[in-house]
Amino acid sequence: MAVKDNQPTPHAEVKEAFAGTIPKRSRTCRTEDNGHGREETREVRVLPAEPFLTRMGLWAGLMTLVMVTRVSRCRSTGVTTEEVRYFISSLKPDPHKLARAIRSHWSIESMHWILDVVFREDARRLYDRTAAANVAFMNRLALSVLKGDSSKGSLKVKRKRAGWDVTFLAKLLGF
Numbered sequence: 453m454a455v456k457d458n459q460p461t462p463h464a465e466v467k468e469a470f471a472g473t474i475p476k477r478s479r480t481c482r483t484e485d486n487g488h489g490r491e492e493t494r495e496v497r498v499l500p501a502e503p504f505l506t507r508m509g510l511w512a513g514l515m516t517l518v519m520v521t522r523v524s525r526c527r528s529t530g531v532t533t534e535e536v537r538y539f540i541s542s543l544k545p546d547p548h549k550l551a552r553a554i555r556s557h558w559s560i561e562s563m564h565w566i567l568d569v570v571f572r573e574d575a576r577r578l579y580d581r582t583a584a585a586n587v588a589f590m591n592r593l594a595l596s597v598l599k600g601d602s603s604k605g606s607l608k609v610k611r612k613r614a615g616w617d618v619t620f621l622a623k624l625l626g627f
Contacts, residue, residue: 453540469517470517479545479546480497480547482495489528490526491525492525493524495520495521496519496554498519498545498550499516501515501516501540515543515545516540516543516550519538520554522535522536566595567592570595570608570611573588
């Protein structure tokens with residue numbers, strides 16, 4: 453789970469935990485990626501949470517504190533940015549395993565972003581749980597169908613086109 457700036461106490465405590473212990477007690481994993489016009493280096497540092505449980509005791513099952521430093525360089529502009537993010541986890545302090553978990557979580561966040569932009573899920577107000585679950589299921593099903601189409605155009609454009617053009621909708625559905 454990400455620990456963000458809008459959670460000032462946990463964020464400060466996790467940041468403080470890494471401030472004095474990086475060279476001594478943390479374990480590290482480093483990865484490098486090239487893609488989307490940039491070069492990225494990620495360094496994942498983990499600490500066992502035991503010494504910090506008195507401060508972070510509200511989190512049942514907390515085993516690991518994680519710090520991810522991402523350095524990204526844009527190939528076209530040469531601009532380099534550095535970002536540090538903090539996480540807490542119930543997994544054992546294995547930097548390689550936690551690095552994979554954090555990276556794979558991005559695909560879930562990406563899907564939520566797409567659902568909000570293409571289907572405007574955050575703007576929808578459904579107060580009946582069954583109706584909300586049904587609409588969410590249908591949105592994910594529609595997203596899957598739209599992603600399966602190889603024609604040009606954004607997902608938003610394809611969604612609108614499917615609503616306007618019955619022939620395109622039939623093609624999407626495999627008829």
